Amino acid sequence: MTLAGIVTALVIGLVVGALGRLVLTGRARVPLWLTLTIGGVAALLGAITARLAGVDGLTLRGMIVQVTFAGTAVALVVATTGRERSGSV
Template identity: 40%
Template sequence: MSITGIITAIVIGAIIGALGRLIVRGNQNISIIATIVIGIIAALLGTWIASLIGQNDTDGFDWIELIFQIALAAIFVSIYAGYAGKNRRR
């Protein structure tokens, strides 16, 4: 992977992670690094799921793939925020 690919993954991960945080209600006390990592993981998994159902090879913008990515980011943010919140209360 080239440096351009790495930078692109970080930028897309940050955007997807931020969108996932916007969907989740309440205050999430997680760092920006955790948001970016969650976004990158959600973007990769969302793309993989979209390819399984044949939705990533369409003409134009892949809305279904984006919906999968954001939904996964919201789920992962919820799980991580709940996990991090439990550990901080101790």
């Protein structure tokens, strides 16, 4: 993976994390830094997965994989973070 691919994946992840924060704000209290970090890391994993699947370079298919990974990760974190657990410990 080239430096341009890594930077692109990080930018895509940050954008998806920020958009996820805007879309899912009312559901749970998650800090902005967490959604941005999760988005960036998941987009990098998406870029690695796309590369392993044979998608080379900055292509639309590669970006779709990155956005899918980042969006899914942000949605999962927001859906599962910040809620109280039921029952006593």
